Amino acid sequence: xxxxxxxxxxxxxxxxxxxxxxxxxxxxxxxxxxxxxxxxxxxxxxxxxxxxxxxxxxxxxxxxxxxxxxxxxxxxxxxxxxxxxxxxxxxxxxxxxxxxxxxxxxxxxxxxxxxxxxxxxxxxxxxxxxxxxxxxxxxxxxxxxxxxxxxxxxxxxxxxxxxxxxxxxxxxxxxxxxxxxxxxxxxxxxxxxxxxxxxxxxxxxxxxxxxxxxxxxxxxxxxxxxxxxxxxxxxxxxxxxxxxxxxxxxxxxxxxxxxxxxxxxxxxxxxxxxxxxxxxxxxxxxxxxxxxxxxxxxxxxxxxxxxxxxxxxxxxxxxxxxxxxxxxxxxxxxxxxxxxxxxxxxxxxxxxxxxxxxxxxxxxxxxxxxxxxxxxxxxxxxxxxxxxxxxxxxxxxxxxxxxxxxxxxxxxxxxxxxxxxxxxxxxxxxxxxxxxxxxxxxxxxxxxxxxxx
Numbered sequence: 196x197x198x199x200x201x202x203x204x205x206x207x208x209x210x211x212x213x214x215x216x217x218x219x220x221x222x223x224x225x226x227x228x229x230x231x232x233x234x235x236x237x238x239x240x241x242x243x244x245x246x247x248x249x250x251x252x253x254x255x256x257x258x259x260x261x262x263x264x265x266x267x268x269x270x271x272x273x274x275x276x277x278x279x280x281x282x283x284x285x286x287x288x289x290x291x292x293x294x295x296x297x298x299x300x301x302x303x304x305x306x307x308x309x310x311x312x313x314x315x316x317x318x319x320x321x322x323x324x325x326x327x328x329x330x331x332x333x334x335x336x337x338x339x340x341x342x343x344x345x346x347x348x349x350x351x352x353x354x355x356x357x358x359x360x361x362x363x364x365x366x367x368x369x370x371x372x373x374x375x376x377x378x379x380x381x382x383x384x385x386x387x388x389x390x391x392x393x394x395x396x397x398x399x400x401x402x403x404x405x406x407x408x409x410x411x412x413x414x415x416x417x418x419x420x421x422x423x424x425x426x427x428x429x430x431x432x433x434x435x436x437x438x439x440x441x442x443x444x445x446x447x448x449x450x451x452x453x454x455x456x457x458x459x460x461x462x463x464x465x466x467x468x469x470x471x472x473x474x475x476x477x478x479x480x481x482x483x484x485x486x487x488x489x490x491x492x493x494x495x496x497x498x499x500x501x502x503x504x505x506x507x508x509x510x511x512x513x514x515x516x517x518x519x520x521x522x523x524x525x526x527x528x529x530x531x532x533x534x535x536x537x538x539x540x541x542x543x544x545x546x547x548x549x550x551x552x553x554x555x556x557x558x559x560x561x562x563x564x565x566x567x568x569x570x571x572x573x574x575x576x577x578x579x580x581x582x583x584x585x586x587x588x589x590x591x592x593x594x595x596x597x598x599x600x601x602x603x604x605x606x607x608x609x610x611x612x613x614x615x616x617x618x619x620x621x622x623x624x625x626x627x628x629x630x631x632x633x634x635x636x637x638x639x640x641x642x643x644x645x646x647x648x
Contacts, residue, residue, distance in 0.1 A: 223547030
């Protein structure tokens with residue numbers, strides 16, 4: 196029998212209020228991966244960071260650690276019952292959605308995605324020619340949003356409508372921070388962010404519902420379709436004889452959130468990292484120039500740019516989008532010898548796991564060479580969990596690497612991106628995803644041969 200490390204109330208609350216992301220991770224790293232008990236008054240969750248414990252919770256004993264409890268309630272008001280849920284709803288959704296997010300199927304969508312990203316990058320020429328910096332969060336989110344929306348709905352959605360969706364999802368992601376930090380507050384009490392969340396959720400439903408209804412009326416759903424809503428409709432009909440509007444909407448909301456928010460936030464951190472590491476920036480540019488040359492960036496180039504992938508892997512190691520992965524125990528169990536009672540909340544912190552010195556030498560240093568050759572295969576499989584692990588692993592990880600690689604390569608073949616106002620970015624709780632506290636601007640210096648006249 197082992198006792199957990201305990202962070203008492205008078206220390207835990209001030210630290211979590213100050214910065215829940217970095218302080219939660221520090222509690223895990225200070226304990227060197229041992230199980231930590233957080234005394235938050237009536238709420239006393241366990242913090243998990245050691246890869247052995249992560250493996251137990253997410254893989255070997257995953258049925259005893261479910262997506263339920265206080266931490267999931269804020270999200271469930273938006274995501275409903277689908278791939279990010281539990282039980283029969285999750286099993287049904289995963290059976291249908293998994294074939295749509297294999298490497299092979301994702302590659303079949305990549306040609307259209309490459310065209311959209313390239314067209315949107317060209318639109319930034321005006322910023323480059325006039326010397327105006329771009330708002331990184333707005334532009335990365337907008338470009339990724341349009342690519343993902345086209346993947347989901349094909350030609351059924353106008354760009355104006357797609358542009359309306361992005362800020363509503365951003366509002367949902369950023370307005371649940373208070374409830375994520377204080378999950379025991381009853382929903383009968385309005386807290387900061389509640390009204391904004393509910394308003395944005397309603398608007399998302401108002402936009403998505405007519406698109407699904409249109410697809411149902413057209414009755415062209417096919418599992419061979421190159422857009423996801425038709426494939427979903429066909430698969431749901433085959434499974435149950437009908438395609439319920441709410442269920443399809445839940446499926447699409449789950450896919451959209453996983454495919455867009457994570458990519459856009461990861462790309463925000465990238466530019467600050469490249470400024471701080473000019474040698475990484477130079478090598479990244481050299482590889483892209485050599486592989487792509489002066490022509491258009493195509494999906495076939497992605498596999499030929501291993502260093503781009505190494506940089507992306509290191510970005511999501513240092514800044515994992517999912518800053519915390521909550522679970523609730525079904526039955527009494529033990530983790531690392533610490534007894535855990537049924538109904539307890541367990542919090543996995545990828546941000547902490549990715550900073551344990553036992554598995555990551557110089558953990559806070561950005562070093563893409565960690566992912567070179569044999570180095571990447573020699574460490575604990577569950578020491579790197581930016582997309583989760585086990586049966587609930589994120590289906591969109593193949594899509595992330597293709598989408599992010601295409602966007603980076605398009606920017607580098609057309610411009611020389613640089614930060615006009617370098618600053619240290621502070622990771623903060625932005626709701627369900629990790630985001631920087633500061634506003635980030637990016638200057639796009641033109642490469643003359645590629646810019647439009």
